[in-house]
Amino acid sequence: MNKSCEALLQYFPSLSKVEDLHSTYIANCALNSVLSYTAIMLNILTIHAIRKTSSLRKTLKTLLLSLAVSDVGVGLLVQPFYISLLVEWLENSVSCASYVTFHTIQCVFASASFSNVVAVSVDRFLAIHLHLRYQELVTHKRVVAVVISIWVSSVFVSFLMFWVPLDSFSLIILSVGVVGLILTTMTYIRIYLAVRRHKNQIQVLQVQQVAQADEVANFSSLAKSAVGIFYVYLVFLVCYLPFFIVLVSINTKGPSVILKKLHLSTITLVFLNSSLNPVIYCWKMRHIRHAVMNILRNMSWFRSCSSIEIIGSTCHTMP
Numbered sequence: 001m002n003k004s005c006e007a008l009l010q011y012f013p014s015l016s017k018v019e020d021l022h023s024t025y026i027a028n029c030a031l032n033s034v035l036s037y038t039a040i041m042l043n044i045l046t047i048h049a050i051r052k053t054s055s056l057r058k059t060l061k062t063l064l065l066s067l068a069v070s071d072v073g074v075g076l077l078v079q080p081f082y083i084s085l086l087v088e089w090l091e092n093s094v095s096c097a098s099y100v101t102f103h104t105i106q107c108v109f110a111s112a113s114f115s116n117v118v119a120v121s122v123d124r125f126l127a128i129h130l131h132l133r134y135q136e137l138v139t140h141k142r143v144v145a146v147v148i149s150i151w152v153s154s155v156f157v158s159f160l161m162f163w164v165p166l167d168s169f170s171l172i173i174l175s176v177g178v179v180g181l182i183l184t185t186m187t188y189i190r191i192y193l194a195v196r197r198h199k200n201q202i203q204v205l206q207v208q209q210v211a212q213a214d215e216v217a218n219f220s221s222l223a224k225s226a227v228g229i230f231y232v233y234l235v236f237l238v239c240y241l242p243f244f245i246v247l248v249s250i251n252t253k254g255p256s257v258i259l260k261k262l263h264l265s266t267i268t269l270v271f272l273n274s275s276l277n278p279v280i281y282c283w284k285m286r287h288i289r290h291a292v293m294n295i296l297r298n299m300s301w302f303r304s305c306s307s308i309e310i311i312g313s314t315c316h317t318m319p
Contacts, residue, residue, distance in 0.1 A: 022090070024261050028268050029086045032079045039075025039274040043068045046278035049291035056287060058140045063123055064281070066147045067116035067232075071274035073109040079271050081105055086264075100161075107158035107173075110270060115150040117236050118180045125187045128194045170251055177244055181237070188230055231280045239273035242266045 047068045050061055081102050088098055123143070127134050157176075161169045243266040250259050282289045 021257070021261055021264070024264055025086045025090050028264055029083055029090075031268050032083050032086075032271060035268070035271055035275050036075045036079035036083070039071055039079065039271070042275060042278040043072045043075065045292060045295065046281055046288070047072070049281075049288050049295055052295070053287045053291045059138050059143045060120070060123060060127075062140065062143050062147060063116060063120045066150065067113065067120060067277065070109050070112040070116055071277055074113070074271055074274040078102075078106050078109050082267065082271070103161065104158050106267075107161070108154050111154035111157050112151055113274070114177065114180060114236075114240070115154065116147075117233055118184050119146055119150060121184045121187045121230075121233055125191050125194075128191055167251070170247065174244065174247065174251075177240075181241075184233055188233065191230070231284050232277055235276050235280060236273055239269050239276070243270050 047065060050056065050064050050068065053061070056064070085098050085102050088095070123138065126138055130137060157173075160172065164172075242262075246259060246262045246266050250263065253259070282292050
């Protein structure tokens with residue numbers, strides 16, 4: 001435990017630097033207090049909406065639910081623990097156990113979120129690339145197995161820190177991150193090329209008046225879902241890339257006050273991703289957006305009914 005703690009200290013400010021970073025601590029505490037609430041509430045709403053969206057395939061629904069659960073975990077567990085760690089720094093009372101526990105919990109949910117984004121991206125690529133063979137090869141049972149593997153692997157990776165030196169652990173995390181980013185980027189390049197090729201084929205078929213309406217509609221739906229997930233990936237890249245850059249800088253140039261200050265801020269930026277994902281679902285995925293609107297409409301109606309009942313009236317079924 002002590003060895004792990006000593007190794008982690010290179011990424012976080014020492015207690016002697018608290019005065020220099022006082023404003024950074026306060027700003028990150030305030031931001032994470034807000035983002036923790038939004039991550040929990042927005043993702044719980046999104047989970048309910050995804051479950052109620054019957055038009056989504058079970059495979060995509062399972063992957064999106066897994067991603068939303070990892071985001072709820074960030075808001076419910078990781079961010080409150082990060083806030084408590086920041087408060088301990090402000091009070092000059094941070095303990096070794098706090099460092100290690102925070103790093104372990106953060107690694108579990110960050111790894112799960114990262115892996116889920118990669119898995120959803122690959123799923124959308126397979127849906128477009130395989131087309132008619134997709135349902136045959138990408139079954140619900142196989143996707144559930146992938147999701148279970150993602151969570152088991154995330155827990156395993158987080159505890160790997162206790163078995164290998166932190167330098168080696170950081171190298172493993174960076175290597176996996178780089179491979180995942182390259183894989184996802186290549187996936188979307190292939191998706192773009194496939195969408196453009198299919199569009200040209202459909203236009204030719206329409207000119208020849210032999211295109212099937214169902215095929216055109218199905219491909220259009222796949223393309224829209226792929227675009228929606230692309231925005232999830234894009235926001236993920238913006239939120240996670242600075243964290244990886246700072247991590248590389250600390251490992252290559254050595255720790256400094258500026259890099260440690262940036263490290264604290266990039267951690268908050270990573271957590272911001274958990275609040276942005278459900279916003280992207282509602283913005284770019286029409287079926288989920290409609291489900292969310294229906295849930296909010298029903299909640300508003302329920303509150304109105306409750307108010308009426310309080311003053312002695314009776315609420316009837318919603319028209």
